[in-house]
Amino acid sequence: MALPLMLRSAQKAQGYSCILRCSPVAFKNTNYVSLPQLPNRTSSSLVQKTPILLQSKILTNPVMRCMSEGGDHRMKWTIERLISVGLIGLLPLTIATPNPILDNVTAVAVTLHIHWGIEAMAEDYLRPIVVGNAISKAALIAVYIVSTVTLGGLLYFNYTDIGIGKVIRKFWAVQPC
């Protein structure tokens, strides 16, 4: 440990002659930088005699950052919140004053809200690292199928039957004995 320090100071003491020998051009184009060579013909042979295990290489690696695919989520986030705010007023209103327009708007808004909700759950819990790639993808497809069928069923009910608002009122109006 002390020896290399001694040698380095020795090389420094040799003065600027050493530095001139290692010109800036030489440094720029080489892949590696070696300490300034000893100004002696025996130095190169002695360096070669250094055991390979004692030659250390300092490698500089780029900082590894893992990236994943994914689009811009901002618009989707905003629309999610807008639908939630809309549902706050929509559901009580459609139960209080049932009519076909409100029923259909509620059907669409509720299905969207439910879709984003169960999609978030599928993405959070059925992750590839937990259940594997196949089940993860299948879960997402299942979410889409469920949302589509739910929307279809609600719109079908609104069209052929009494509508969401009225059916909730009817269900709640079941009388005890």
Add this chain to the structure above:
Amino acid sequence: MLYLCRSLVIKSAFRISYIKRPEIYALIRHVNIQSSPYRPPPKESHDEKNMRIGRPQSPHLSIYASELTSVLSASHRITGTAVAGYFILFSFASLVLPQPVPCYIEALETIAIPSGPLAIAKFIIAFPFCYHFCNGIRHLLWDLGLFLTIKAVYATGYTMLLCAFSGATVLALL
């Protein structure tokens, strides 16, 4: 002049001392500094990387103490699933069942349910909706940037629970 003399002296001294003792070189580490060319990082997500290198997952749910914050958040998701279940079940039933759904509701009336159990059943059905409704409002207030301190989170949490329970009670008695 002094510098020249000194450098000459040191040069010769060190030259003699280390050249004549080649075994010293066995103790010297010859350092090469090498830089490798830039390789862009692989396009994999956090989970993908962990799967690739086979990392185990540390315990979380089994060890973390439950607090109001986490319990209310989990309950928001659970009640949301419940209300979604109502709508999904209703929608599937309207598509699949032979009779229209109101017929089945009228059939419910033939089952003589006493008023006490009926009110309790209504409370159980209404509570997930009321809870999700009130907590949803709390979430939207957070999205507006309000009530984000711990004190406010706890205060709004208890307020929300109060509203949810009272709302469900009112609905159950309707």
